[in-house]
Amino acid sequence: MVKRILIFDDDESIIDIMKLIMGEKGWEVINFSQCRDAVFQIRAYQPKIIMMDNNIPEHGGVFAVKTIKQQIDLRHIPVIYFSAHYDIKAIAEEAGADAYLAKPFDLDRLDELIKILSLKAP
Numbered sequence: 001m002v003k004r005i006l007i008f009d010d011d012e013s014i015i016d017i018m019k020l021i022m023g024e025k026g027w028e029v030i031n032f033s034q035c036r037d038a039v040f041q042i043r044a045y046q047p048k049i050i051m052m053d054n055n056i057p058e059h060g061g062v063f064a065v066k067t068i069k070q071q072i073d074l075r076h077i078p079v080i081y082f083s084a085h086y087d088i089k090a091i092a093e094e095a096g097a098d099a100y101l102a103k104p105f106d107l108d109r110l111d112e113l114i115k116i117l118s119l120k121a122p
Contacts, residue, residue, distance in 0.1 A: 003028065006049075008041070018051075035060070035064055038068060054088075062079060064095075066096055081101070
């Protein structure tokens with residue numbers, strides 16, 4: 001099975017870093033710069049992990065994660081909520097994310113979260 005991670009973020013520098021770092025670890029990284037079709041994209045690509053930015057265009061990360069977690073066939077996929085928001089923990093909890101990561105993020109912490117969450121994913 002392909003280790004695939006979907007990233008919803010419109011910051012190209014973060015996407016470039018994620019593709020480099022995660023690619024070296026054997027992950028296929030697919031990114032989207034908006035979350036309007038998040039449920040459709042997740043169903044199409046069947047990721048092992050989702051990363052969702054707070055300020056992602058169209059509806060925003062909180063709405064997108066809540067929508068994902070309402071889908072019976074998708075709610076099992078771990079979501080890492082990431083943002084530079086001062087209270088990232090509170091908004092990640094509000095969204096229903098499985099974990100959170102403050103921007104700028106520590107690559108070791110990212111790696112740790114990915115390892116932990118990928119073990120929980122089916």
